Amino acid sequence: MINSLTNKDIAIIGYGEIKNVRRSGRTTYDFAAEATSKVLEYTGLSTKDIDGMATVLPSSEAGNNFWSNYLGDHLGLQTSWTQTTDTGGASMPGNVARASAAIQSGYCEMVLSIAAATPTTRRVDDQRSYRSEFRNPTGIQGPPGAFGLIMHRYMHQFDLKFEALGKLAVAQRDGAIINENAVEGLRKPMTVDDYLNARMVSTPLRLLDSVMPCDGANAIIITSTDRAKRLGVKKMAHPIAYSELTNFNIHDQQPDITDTGFSIVGPQALDKAGMSTDDIDMFHPYDDFLIAELLQLEQIGFCGRGEGSEYLLSTDISPTGKLPMNTGGGQISAGQPGLAGGQLNIIEALRQLFGEATGRQVPNPSTAMCTGIGVIPYVRNWGTSAVLILERG
Amino acid sequence: MAERKKRERPAPTPTNITKPFWDAVNEHKFLLQYDPEVDKYQFYPRGLSLHTGKRNLEWREVTGRGTVYSYTETVIPARGFEGEEPYLIAAVDLDEGVRLMSLLHNCAANDVEIGMPVKLCWDKINDDFQYFAFEPDW
DSSP: OOOTTTTOOEEEEEEEEOOOBSSOOOOHHHHHHHHHHHHHHHHTOOGGGOOEEEEEOOTTSTTOTTHHHHHHHHHTOOOSEEEEEOSGGGHHHHHHHHHHHHHHTTSOSEEEEEEEEOTTTOOOOOOOTHIIIIIGGGTOOHHHHHHHHHHHHHHHHSOOOHHHHHHHHHHHHHHHHTOTTSOGGGOSOOOHHHHHTSOEEETTEEGGGBOOBOBEEEEEEEEEHHHHHHTTOOOOEEEEEEEEEESTTTTOSSOOTTOOTHHHHHHHHHHHHTOOGGGOSOEEOOOSBHHHHHHHHHHHTSSOTTOHHHHHHHSOOSTTSSSOBOTTOHHHHHOBOGGGGGGHHHHHHHHHHTTOOTTSOOSSOOEEEEEEEEOOOTTSSOSEEEEEEEEEO | OOOOOOOOOOOOOOOTTTHHHHHHHTTTOOEEEEETTTTEEESSOOSSOTTTOOSOOEEEEOOOEEEEEEEEEESSOOTTOTTSOSEEEEEEEETTSOEEEEEBOSOOGGGOOTTOEEEEEEEEEETTEEEEEEEEOO
């Protein structure tokens, strides 16, 4: 299988992240500027060193069909390669692969991959097609309703233990408490009982199964490993494998909604990297809902189909455990900065790989798997599944 | 619990693709797009056949019988449904081989079961618009 990333010729050389906040009243541009400033400070680069930009279209700016132009203009970037990806939470892991390909093809050398979103201050998205005609008029409670359908179906086919989801919620909350960038209101301890007793949103999905939206931004810099070495960069992480799939099983009009594209891209990305799940030192999955993480564990192959609950209950997922998961709280406990949330767990993976996760450091990790999920289609499971494997340089 | 202000229930905006479907719904008929070449139905309505990519689709009236594929009881209401909670939403597999989603009427949360037979019924959004729903086919 072709994998242009195995030779480790691409490097991520820095990250910048700012604190997630609710209803900031600030613009998406201001958040993007602060995260950009942070990553430039981290890497010692200036805006003039950047010649490529990749971003995601956030709901707070979705009415602007020149989003890349406006954003690059605001940030003072002259770029020879510019990309907005709009596959939701899969956009930012996807941008690592897209930027890598652009660098390998010679379109640019130094890419700022910037995600900013302020959905709790402003929302201007307007999704038509199945959403306006066949979803909204039914009264389904958006993504929580869709995941309620998925969870009940899962319970019909397999054994779902809510204690397992509660354990995952608590593990992530423990990370958020010591993550100063997490939404302040979420930085308080919780127990498995708190999860089990949480208010139902759309049965059997509870409030604590779900992300809390917020405003936020994060950025990474991607370049060639050669350039990184010439710059004297000491800490880097190589993207070594990436796979994505959109509209899994689209021709099946009555698909199994407990299955997703991860059944294909999980094993495929591991195969490209020449790895098995045992080689993954930590797992930073996209987490809009707890059940999405359980499904990913099964479909990527950390355990078998239907074994997710048992796997979670029997595995230490803390920073010092067998498979540390979303050690900074993930989106579920750090807050979901809209579609910028798709890069939040990549930032935590980099922090860990660079040995900078104070108070929650995984002992000497050399590999990480990050994932992305995009869009909730009409009575199906999610639309895009993406897997990115990182290795410490 | 704070009382939620009732907002207007969202109504579909028919497009050139979906207008025949909604016109039929307003007359209490349920149409599906049908691809005669592969003898398959599809839902939601699209501009081409999901199966072949051709624009040879026909509209066919169907019975609206099916089974519950999954369900959820909505406890925190969606926009326009304030005060109606809790209410059931079902994913329904129609006998014609497509899946759709709607309110499940005339059924208590304790009585809904995956696999149970359901049949089409109707739901008024406003004076101009009917919507489809399902109810148990006891």
